[in-house]
Amino acid sequence: MLVTSKKMILTAQKGGYAVGAFNIENMEMAMAAIQAANDLHSPIILQTTPGTLKYADLSVYLANVKALAEQVEIPVAMHLDHGSSFELAMQALRTGYTSIMIDGSHEPFDQNAEVSRRVADACRPNNVPVEAELGKVGGKEDDLDGGSGNPYTVPSEAKEFVERTQVDYLAIAIGTSHGIYKGEPKLDFDRLAEIRQVVDIPLVLHGTSGVPDEQVRKAIAGGICKVNYATDLRIAYTKGVRETLKDETVIDPKKYGTLGMKEVYDLVSEKIKVCGSDGKA
Numbered sequence: 001m002l003v004t005s006k007k008m009i010l011t012a013q014k015g016g017y018a019v020g021a022f023n024i025e026n027m028e029m030a031m032a033a034i035q036a037a038n039d040l041h042s043p044i045i046l047q048t049t050p051g052t053l054k055y056a057d058l059s060v061y062l063a064n065v066k067a068l069a070e071q072v073e074i075p076v077a078m079h080l081d082h083g084s085s086f087e088l089a090m091q092a093l094r095t096g097y098t099s100i101m102i103d104g105s106h107e108p109f110d111q112n113a114e115v116s117r118r119v120a121d122a123c124r125p126n127n128v129p130v131e132a133e134l135g136k137v138g139g140k141e142d143d144l145d146g147g148s149g150n151p152y153t154v155p156s157e158a159k160e161f162v163e164r165t166q167v168d169y170l171a172i173a174i175g176t177s178h179g180i181y182k183g184e185p186k187l188d189f190d191r192l193a194e195i196r197q198v199v200d201i202p203l204v205l206h207g208t209s210g211v212p213d214e215q216v217r218k219a220i221a222g223g224i225c226k227v228n229y230a231t232d233l234r235i236a237y238t239k240g241v242r243e244t245l246k247d248e249t250v251i252d253p254k255k256y257g258t259l260g261m262k263e264v265y266d267l268v269s270e271k272i273k274v275c276g277s278d279g280k281a
């Protein structure tokens with residue numbers, strides 16, 4: 001069932017668990033992720049970045065996910081990840097995405113707050129929830145480079161940002177980074193606790209691939225309600241495909257897609273359990 005992300009995330013917040021948000025690049029990844037969530041009776045969010053939307057557009061990804069969601073009873077939300085402009089956010093809204101992120105985190109505070117508020121104002125009458133980001137999650141996400149400097153979310157700014165923008169969820173920077181980690185990431189749990197004290201909307205963790213599961217569980221206990229995984233799914237899918245293509249006689253995309261899907265299925269199943277959302281749908 002295709003639904004917005006609102007109820008599933010608010011229910012997760014009350015229940016002390018999180019909903020996994022998984023970046024998909026193709027139909028196979030969507031099929032495998034939804035199958036895993038369905039088998040575990042878990043809500044799930046699938047998401048696409050602007051970079052992914054250059055590969056196939058909003059309507060193509062939504063049509064795939066909608067068709068798959070209609071075949072299952074669990075709640076499935078389709079989310080725009082790292083929406084890079086007001087215009088793209090509105091396009092996603094019009095296309096029928098059921099959850100939208102506007103990412104103005106690369107802009108100064110005032111501009112970020114302004115664009116986030118405009119998107120939230122436009123989505124509210126449509127009952128589509130909006131995620132915004134404050135602070136800079138490092139690493140390279142999509143076409144954007146997180147850059148250097150002090151990237152962490154400042155708790156007092158988070159409070160002001162949420163009051164000004166009235167967004168539904170806030171993505172925060174507490175030490176995670178998009179892409180592959182060089183060393184072991186260390187999350188700033190004190191900062192998370194300080195943010196949690198002054199912000200009561202659900203908080204979102206980006207850059208979760210490569211973060212040890214124990215740290216993810218601790219972050220969820222500290223108030224994270226949506227957990228984003230992208231790189232891990234790419235690695236999983238490609239591992240299955242690569243393994244199959246070692247046999248050079250293979251020419252059927254269904255053949256390597258099948259093993260790619262199995263790897264994604266296993267990974268998403270594992271991460272749903274880390275989020276604690278299994279059995280919640």
Ligand code: 13P
Binds near residue numbers: 081179
């Ligand atoms: P990773 O690629 O590090 O899992 O980051 C995912 C993410 O935050 C998508 O927004």
